[in-house]
Amino acid sequence: MAVRDLTWFDIVARNGRARPDAPALIFEGERISHGEALARAERLAGGLAAAGVKRGDRVGLVSANRPEMLDLLAAAARLGAILVPVNWRLSPEEVAYALGDVAPVLVVAEPDFAPALRPCLETLGPSTVWYLLDEAAAPFRPFADLADGSPAAAGSTEVGSDDPLLIIHTAAVGGQPRGAVLSHRNLIAQNLQLAQCWGLSPADVALGALPLFHIAGLGLCLAVQQAGGETVLMRRFEPAASADAVAAQGVTALFEFAPMLAGILDAAVEGGQELGSLRAVWGLDAPETIARFEEQCPGARFWSGFGQSETSGFVTFAPHAERPGSAGRAGPLALVEIVGEDDRPFAMGETGEIVVRGPLVFGGYWNRPDEADATVRAGWHHTGDMGRLDHEGYLFYAGRSPAKELIKSGGENVYPAEVERALREHPDIEAAVVIGVPDPRWGEIVKAVCVRRPGAEPDEAAVIEFVGTRIARFKRPKAISFVRELPMTSAGTVDRAAVKLEHGQP
Structure with missing residues (x-):
């Protein structure tokens, strides 16, 4: 390791030694200190090394939020390996594509997702070893075998700041996922930027309610951990449990996508929880929800921003009230x-x-x-x-841009091309165009404009369900308009602008 290098494991090790008893994570009643986080990562790194993971190898992960995900990132950083968290909401075929794209030597998954992974077993072949969290049965091995490894087995590996650490799949223009490769330097720089903008310190407590397979969800946890603070990690978002966590654990910071914040505010009113510990919330939400939040939590500020997986998260950031309608500076x-x-x-x-x-x-x-x-x-x-x-x-x-057709629904990216491809597989659909339509709850919803095959009378609900059997269900259209023909440009392609103009309103 060069004298100017700094890795994510270095950050975990520093906090573990400097603040061994300070809390780093709370998950379902269990509190993990920074010292324990370091020890868990060291044991896991030893277990991974004993299983054959080495520098540059990819480690796949299919799981809802849990501490082992952060352990795996730190252990991968220790070995110079690359963690690939896969969106568990994808269809089995989409999960198989993401894993096949990176050819992992090892995959860790929650038991709930084991059935969806079985098609991958044959595709990836014997070069990939499979582990299940909690209970395991052949051909899966128990994760405990990895978690109880000997730290000494990790050996000494030269890992640099610019070595890849994380691959986040983000859909391509044509609909096939692309793995954005993020380095130690990328993640540490993003953490430092958020820490400066929000003044993060060891006193901060984040609510980890967004999925950790998203750069936004993972990024907040890492930034607060790097600052020496603590994250209340939730397996999956649930409004009442989130309101409880904010009130009980003194949560100061959270990231959200609509309609999460509205759900938390509603639950707090209904349950009588106080949200006064919050001081900073970032999100993509409606002005009405933002105004309600700042009225209900007068000591907090709602922040707006712009970023993407390819930029390790945010590149612009500012309190919403500074310049309403903007994405910050x-x-x-x-x-x-x-x-x-x-x-x-x-x-x-x-x-x-x-x-x-x-x-x-x-x-x-x-x-x-x-x-x-x-x-x-x-x-x-x-x-x-x-x-x-x-x-x-x-x-x-x-x-x-015209080259990047993308629908952002509830924080998830949906590319029209992949939905259109699934629609065209329906025997009654001749042609289809998918667009995003503004929605107060989700930001945008997926809408399909379809041409029926001659003589066919497809049922809207049945077509929507059909699409959900081929791609992730959150990508299904929420509405379909059937038309006799689609408008065309002079070049003979579908005129998407004309489709949006006619069908792009709720």
Whole structure:
């Protein structure tokens, strides 16, 4: 390890030695100190090494939120391995694709997801070893065999700041997931940026309610841990349990996607919980919910921001009240500009593509160098999102670029291409276009505009259910409009702008 290198395991080890008795994590009544977090990571690193995991190897993970996920990240950091948390809400075929994309030497999963993983066993073959948390039966091995490893077995591995540590799959323009590769430096820099913006300290307590397979959910936990604080980790989000956790554990910070915050506020009113410990909440939510939150929690501020997996999380950040409608200003470790199609910088107030530079920018897509080269060019990472900067540097988001059709529903990315492909597999559907429609609860919902095959009379509910059998159910359309034909451009392609204009309202 070079003298200028700093890894995520170094951060865990520092806190474990400097604050051994201070709480790092609470999960279902169990409290884990920073010292215990270090010991767990060291034992797990030994277990992984004994199982054959070495520098550069990928370790897959399919699980709802639990402490073992953070243990695995720290253990992977110790060995120079790469953790690949997979969205468990995906269909078995989508999970298989994500795991097959990275060819993991080892996969850890919760028992609930074992049936969905069985198709992967044959696809990945004997080179992948499978472990189950809690109970295990062949061909799965018990995770306890890994967790009780000898720290000495981890040996001494040269791990650098720029070594990859995490792969987060984010859907491609064409609908196939791409694995964004994040390094130790990426994650530590993002943690430092959030710590500075929010003034994080050992006194802070985060609510880990977002899934840890999302960069937002994982990022908050890591930033608070790096600051020496504590996270109340929830297996899955539940409004009443979240309100209880905020009140009982003195939660100071949380990230949310609509409608989570509204659910917490409703539950607190109904259950009589006090949310006064909260001081900072980031989210994507309706102005009405933001106003209600700041009225109900006058000592707290709601923050807005912009970022993506490829930028390790946020690149812009600011209290919502500073500039309502904006996504904040560039953080201390990010440069943000607006450019045109020829990569020429735009003047203030002009709408163009949002580009980013700095230590937060990812190292590329796993096994897709050509796509990474297309995304990172002219010295900037091209986000595929549109926006403008005002005279004080506040970013105003203006939607996706034409090349990046994306629907953001309840914090999940849904690419129209993958939904359209599933719709076209239905025997009664001849053609389909999928668009995002504004929704007060979810931000956007998925809507399909379909052309029936001659003589067919498909049932809307049945078509929606059909799609849910082929891709993740959260990607299903919530509404379908049947039309005689789709508008076409002069080039002979579907005119998406015309479809949105006619069908893009609730």
